[in-house]
Amino acid sequence: MYLAAGWCGGVIVPLNIRWSALENEDALKDCRAVALVVDKAFAATGAVLAQAIPSLTLIYADDGEVPAGMQGYEDLIAAHAPIPDAMRKAEDLAGIFYTGGTTGRSKGVMLSHGNLMANALNALGEGLFPGTSVYLHAAPMFHLANGAAMYSLLLSGGSNVMIPSFTPEGVMQAMQNDRVTDVLLVPTMIQMFVDHPALKNYDLSSLKNIVYGASPISEAVLARASAALPNVQFTQAYGMTELSPIATLLHWKEHIGEGKAKGRQRAAGRATLGCEVRIVDAEDRTVPYGTVGEICVRGDNVMMGYWERPEETARALAGGWMHTGDGGYMDEHGFVYVVDRVKDMIISGGENVYSVEVENAVAQHPAVAQCAVIGIPHEAWGEQVHAVVVTKAGATVTADELIAHCKALIAGYKCPRSVEITETPLPLSGAGKILKRELRQPYWENRERRVS
Template sequence: MNNLATLLTEAARADGGRVAIRQEETVLTYARLNDTAARIATLLQTKGVRPGDRVALAMPNVTYFPVAYYGILRAGGVVVPMNPLLKAREMAFTLRDSQSRIMLAFPLCADEAAKAAAETGVECLITDPAAFDALLEATEPMVEVADRTENDTAVILYTSGTTGTPKGAELTHRNLMSNAATAAETLLCVGPNDVLFGGLPLFHAFGQTCALNAAVAAGATLTLQPRFDPAKALKSMHQDGVTVFVGVPTMYTALLQAGIPDGHDLSPLRVACSGGASLPVEVLHAFEREFNVTVLEGYGLSETSPVAAFNSPDRPRKAGSIGLPVRGVELRLVADDGTAVGPGEVGEIAIRGENVMKGYWNRPDATAEAVRDGWFHSGDLARTDEDGYYFIVDRKKDLIIRGGYNVYPREIEEVLYEHPAVAEAAVVGVPHEVHGEEVAAVVTLRPGAQTTADQVRDFVKQRVAAYKYPRIVTFTDALPKGATGKILKREIVVELEAPED
C-alpha cells in the first residue's frame, strides 16, 4: 500500500489511545483521528470524488485540517491546500487551475470560499463544527484505504512565485512518505513520546512534512496553533511539554523578543529546527543561549517535499550552514551553463532524489525548465566548504549587481542582525543611473531601541567591502511576510534615492 494515508492507519493500529492532535482544550487520539478521516473519505465518495480527483482544502491549523487531509488521501483524492486568508479571486484561480471537484473550507474563510466556489461551479463544504460534526456522525467510515501507486500525485502545492501566476507542484505519495520518514527518523529523531509544535501553516510543505506527517509517522503528538503568536506559542510549549520546535526565522526572532515568561518550564524542548529562509547566525546563537537548545538549520522547497539538506543531529552542526544532503537526496552546485563549480565557488543548487516533485501541474514547459536531466534547479545560490557542507549565499533572483560587482543580500543582512538595535532586516536592490543597482536596507527596530540611518549605514560600512554596504537605509514598523512568516522582498518598496557616493 503506497497511500500516504497509511501513515495514519498504521499509527492508529499501533496505539489508538495515544494523543495525535492537540489544539488548546481539543484533543484527538489516533483512533479518533483515523475514524473521523475515514468518515470524511466516505463523505467525499458520496460527493463523487474518485481516486485522482483534486480536493481543495482551505483551513488554518485547526483539528479539521489533519482530519480532512488524511480523509482526502484515504479516498484516493489529491489534496490541494490553500491559504485560508486568500481572497475569492485567488481561490478561484487555484480551483480552476487544479480542476478541483470539491472544496472543504473552514468558517474563517467561508465568505471568500463561497464566492470562489460559485464563480467556478465547485461545490464548497464549510466545516462549521456543529453541523459538520453531525454530518460526519451520520456517515459510515470508509474501511479500506484507496490503493495508490508511489508515483501517483498525493498533494498539489501552489508555489507563490516571484513572477507570473502560481504553479502547482505535484508531490507524489513516495515523495511525501519518504521525506516525512527522513525528517522523523534521521533529522528530528521523533518518537511516540515527542510533542511537536504545530505553528507552521499545514497548507505549506514545511508544516506538512516536518510537523504533521513526521509526527504521524512516529506516532507522536502535534500541538496546533492556528496563527503564530509568540506569547501563545510559549504558553503552548510550556503547557503541552513541546519537545521539538519547528519554525521559520521570523518565529525565532519573535520568540527571542518575547522572552521566556516567569514560571514557564521549557526544559522538555530538546531540538529546534529552522527552515523556509536563512536563519541569521546572530539569531541562532541568541536563541540557543536563551532557550538552552540546539538549533538545526535545513533547506528545502515546495518542489522537493520540502527537505533537501539538513544539519543532522549525529554530525557536527555548522552555524550558518544548511548542512548536508538528506537521505535519498543528492545536491550539486552548477554555473549558468550547467557545469559543476568547485568548493568555495558560488553556484546554483540542483537537487535530485526521491523528494523531487513529479512536475508542475499542467505546466510541461515550466517543468522542463525547472527539471533538467533529472535535476531540479532551485534558483538558490550556495557554496560548499572543505567538509561538503552547503552555505546559502542568496536567491539567484535576489542577487544585486552594483557597478559590476555581485552583492549577496544575505551577507549584508547577517551584519545588520549584529546591530544591537535591529530586530529584522531585508536587503534589496533598487535601480541606479550610475551603478545599475544600489544596495538598500529596510529594517525594524527592537522594542525601545533607537538609532539613525547614518549609524546603521556606518555600522555595516565598517564590516564589509565599500561596494557592499547599503547606501539607503529606511525603517519600517513591520516587514511584509507570507503565510509561513517568510519576508517577502518582492513587496518591499524603497522610495528614497541613493546618494551619489
Template structure:
C-alpha cells in the same frame, strides 16, 4: 517498525497508527484533541462525504482556513479517496485564491467561517467547484462537515491503493512568471528521506516515544505539511496553532509540554522576546527545527542560553518535497563558520553546483544549486515546459546560487530567482512588479528583499513613474491592498528615473540590492 514494513502512503500511515496506538493523541489544536483511532475514523467519514459529492481518484480538494484538527483529517481523507489535497494560503486575497482554485480545477472546498466571504466572492466564477463545506459549522448545519459526517455513519471506507507514486498533494508556489504554479507531490515525497535516515542510523531529525511536536509552520506550507506527516509516520503527537502568535506558541509549549518544534527563525526571535520567556523557560523542548533562512549568530546565542536544546536547520523546497539538506545539531556552535551553511545533504540525496550551461562546477565555485532526491515532485500541474526547466535529468534546479565546500556542506550565496523570504513566507518579485505595473502612474518597478532584523527580509520596491505622473509610497500601498496578500506588499519604496538592466533588457535586481545594502558614506 522496520523500513521494509513501514507504510508508504498517507492512508497506510493513519491505518497503521490507529492499530498500533489507537488511544495515543494524534493532533491537538485550539483546545481540541483527537487520538489516532479518532483521526482514522473521522478521516474515513470525511472520505465518504467527499465521495458522496462526486470526488474520486485525481479530483482536487481544497482547504481554505487556519490550522485545525480538520485540516489533517482532510489530508488523510483525500489520500483514502485517491483525491489530491490543495491547501490554500489563507492570507491570500480573493483574486489570488481564485487563481489557485481555478488553475487546479478544485471540485470540493473545505473552509472555515472566517474565510467564507472570500469563497462567496469567487465561487460563482469557478466552473469546477461544486461543493463547499464549512469545517467549523454546528452539527445541525447541512452545509457543515460535521453534519455530513454524521449522516454517513461509521462504515469503513474502501481506501485507495498503495501506489506511492500517485499524487496526493498539490501545493502552490509562485515563480518568476508571477503566477503561482501547482507543485504535485506523490506519497513517496513524505517517506523517502526518513527511510534513508533510518537506514543510515542518523538522528539529525529524530523522534522519540512520547514526543509532542509543535508545528509552527502552516499546513499550506511544505515545511508545515511535511513536518506534520513525518510526525504521524513516527506515531507522535502534532500540536498546532490556528495561526502563529508568539505568545500563544509559548503558552502552548508549556501547557502541552512540547518536546520538539518547527519554526522560522523570525518566529523563534518573537518567542524569545516574550516576557514569559526567561532562562529555563520552555524546559520541555529538546529540539527546535527551523528553515527558510540561516539562523543569526546572536539569535542562536540567545536561544541556546534560554532554551538549552538542540537546533536543526533544513533546506529544501516544495519541488524537492521539502527536506533535502540539513545542518545537524552538532554544527550549531556559536562562532562556527558552519552557521552560515545550509548543511549537508540527507542520505540518498545528492547536491551539485552547475554553471549556466548545466555543467557541474568544482568545490568552492559558485553556481546554481541542484538537488537529486527520491522525494522530488511529479511536476508542475499542467506546466510541462516549466517542469522541464526546473527538473533536468532528475536534478531539481533550486534557483539559488551557492557552492559546496570540501566537506560537502552547501553554502547558499544568493538567489538566482530573486525570491524573498519574509518570516518564512516565500515572496516572488515578479508577482509584485506585475501588480505595481497595473497602477496608471507606474512605468516599471523592481522588487528586492532587504535584510530585516525581525522578519529576516523585508520587501522593497524601486519604482519608475510615467512622465508627468505622480504617486507616492502611500498611494502604491493602498493600490496593492486587496490585490496582494499583506506579507507581499512592499514596506519601503524608492523612486528612480530608470531601472538597471543588462544588455538584453533584464532587470538587475542584484544591483539594486547591492546599492541599497551598501553602508552609507559621508563626506566632510
C-alpha cells in the same frame, strides 16, 4: 484532511490562508478543484470563492450552525458509510502545493505519495521527530515544512499538537501545557519568541529541539536563542516545496563547539539521507568546491513536476536534478552554503515572495512607467520587499498610494514595505533586462551573503 484525501484516492490542495481571495480563486480554478473545506474563520471567504466557482462544493468543518450553501462535515460522516482504502501507489499524485510564480502566477507543485513518504522517512533516519516527540504545529500547515512533519510523526508514533496560529505567548502556553519537545519555526518566529518578555514566565523545560528553515537565520538571533534556551538543540533544514521539502540538514552539533569554530553554523548543512546535492554552473556542469553556482538536488523526494506546466517542469528538472534557483557553494566536507538567489525571490518572515508577481501588481498603477522589486535586509523579517519605481512623464504617485494599490491585488505580505520613486531610468543590461544586482548592491554591500 491530508489523510482523508490520500485514503479516498483524491488529491489535497492546501490553500494559503494569507493569500487574497483572488489568488486562491486562481489556484482553485487552475487545479479544477471540486470541493473546499473551510472552518469558521474562512467560511466567508469560502462563500466568496464558491460564488466565483459555482461547481465548487463547500464543506463546513467547525462547531456551530452550518452556514447556508454549505454541507456540514459531521452531517456528511453521519450520512455515509466508511469507504475502503484506495490503495494509492508511490507514483500516484498525492497533493498540489501552490507556490509563488516567477512569471507572476502561482505554480502548482505536484508531489506524489512516494515523494511525501521519502521525505518523512529521510527525516526519521536523521533522528528528527522520533516516537517520543510531542511536536507543536506553530507554522501554518499549508507550508510543506510544517505539513510534512506530520507524516514523520504519524509514522514514528509521535504526537501532534495544534494551535490556530502563531503568537509568541500562544506557543509558550502550548509548550507548557502539552509538554512539547519539538517545534519547527522560521527565523522571524524564533526572534519574536526568544525576545518576548513573557518567555521567563513559562515552563519550557520539555522543549528539546527547534528545527528552523524557510530562510537563513542571523548569527545574532541564533546566539540570543541559544542563550535564552540553553538546553534546546537547534537544527536547520534547507529545501523547498519541490523537494517535499528537505534537501539538507545542519545538525545541532554543528551549531556549537568545533562546528561553530569552523563557521559551520552559517551553512545550510549536508545532503539529507536519500538526497544528492551538487553545485552547477550556467552550463549545468559541476563546479569545484568553494565555487558559487546553482544548488541542484536529486532523490526520491523531488517533485513530479508543475501542474500542467510541462515547459517549466522540463527547465526545473533538467538532467533529472531539481534546479533550486539558489546560489551557493559546497566545501570539501559536503557542507552547502547558500549565498544568493539565482531567481528573483525574496523571503520575508519565512514567506516566499516572487518579485515578478509584485512587479505585475505595481505596474498596473497608471502612474508607473517602469518598476523593479528587490529584497533588502530587515532585522526582524530577514528581508523586506522594496520597490524601485520610475514614474511616467508628468505623473505623480506616493509610496503609500502604491502600497495601497498593491494590497487590493495581492496578499499583504507580498506588498512593498518601502518604495523608492525616481525619474531616472533603471539600469539595463545589453539585452535590455533590468540589472537588479545593481539595485540591490547598496543594501547588501559588506555582507558575507546576499540573502537574509
